[in-house]
Amino acid sequence: MKGTGVKMSKNMLDINNLSVSFLMYGQGLEQKELTVISDLSVSVKEGEILAIAGSSGSGKSLLAHAILGILPNNSRVNGELLYCGKELTRKKQEQLRGKEIALVPQSVEYLDPLMQVGRQVIGVDGSKEKQKAVFKKYGLEDSVKKMYPFQLSGGMARRVLVSTAVISNAKLIIADEPTPGLSKEIAQTTMGHFRxxxxxxxxxxxxxxDLDLALAYADxxxxxxxxxxxxxxxxxxxxTGVEALRHPYTKALWRAMPQNGFQPIEGSQPYAGELPKGCLFAPRCPQRTKACEERPSMRPLRGGEVCCIHAT
Structure with missing residues (x-):
């Protein structure tokens, strides 16, 4: 099922001007702060799949950990996180994590290798009845509950991981890279569960x-x-095509897709400690001008949002 565009529904999660930094030690035990996420804003609506795309190191998984409140102790988080219109404080994160806000992790390695998967799916707030019902929903035989993670096939593991997130009737589900290494059929089935x-x-x-796969299911x-x-x-x-997109980097992602010619662009994403002044994409952008030395802000444009002064 393909995404149908923006739905007229309430925002479940609002992230405004989020910044995440880490206190690091340099030479001679000198402390420095490394900012890895800055001025990041995005929202998630009820009844939608919001796909987050970008190259490795762009902050995708860190955002998930910031929402859940599971960043390491040397991290600092600034900005506004709102869940159902209310501030998502650390205390609130602890209350909601694994209940109303659930994570579907990247791989079966997140499961306890020494515990049967049925017990892991039940967790703290589940029950045998709920576990049985959710296994039935995702086509898992009742006997799977007695298996250990190493006994699961790739498709079974994905369904178990989804089960751990939905058994609590979570309202917001964060799926972190749920399809790498899966066959096309199993990946599509997994995406169908999220849809x-x-x-x-x-x-x-x-x-x-996998932007190509996400486009078939995301809104x-x-x-x-x-x-x-x-x-x-x-x-x-x-x-629709590259002309419907707004940011030069988004257009570059579109052109890099196999069906669009697989056209790479020169350069690489800058390291978090060596970010350029102004627009972060400017060093690789064919449209850059002197004005790009100032950091642009997100603005609405043609039914979407863009962070580029040249986008039209």
Whole structure:
């Protein structure tokens, strides 16, 4: 099922001007602060899949950890996080984590290798009845509950991981790279599970490198670059073509897709400690001008949002 564009529904999660930094030690035990996410803004609506795309190091998984409140102790988080219109404080994160806000992790390695998967799916707040029902929903035989993680096939492992997130009736589900290494059929089935959850009224954040697969199921795409959002667009804009997109980096991602010619661009995403002044994409951008030395802000444009002064 393809995304149908932006839905008229309430925001479940609002992230405004989020910054995440880490206190690091340099030479001679000198402390320095390394900012890895800066001025990042995005929202998630009820009943939608928001796919987050971008290259490695763009801040996708760190955003998930910031929402859940599971960043390491040397991290500092600034900005505004709102869940259902209310501030998502650390105390609130602890209360909601694993209940109303759930994570579907990247791989079966996140499961306890010494515990049967049925017990892990039940967790703290589940029950045998709920576990049985959710296994039935995702086509898992009752006997799977007695298996250990190493006994699961790739497809079974994905369904178990989804089960751990939905058994608590979570309203917001964060799926962090749920399809790498899967066959096309199993990946599509996994994505179908997330689409069904969104259609039930839940919000789904899909962190992915597989933009092509995400376009078939997501409603909107948020494009990250160097720890910030550069564009938020309806999935249909990507399917329409490059002229419907707004940011030069988003257009470069579109052109890099196999069906669009697999055209790479020169350069690489800058390291978090060596970010350029102004627009972070400017050193690689063919449209850069002197004005790009100032950091642009997100603005609405043609039904989406973009962080570029030259976008029209």
């Amino acid at each position: 069904a959850l969104a259609d039930e009224g839940r919000g789904v954040i899909l962190i992915t490198h 909107r795409i948020a494009v990250f670059y160097s720890g910030t959002t550069v564009e938020v667009a309806a999935a249909k804009d990507f399917n």
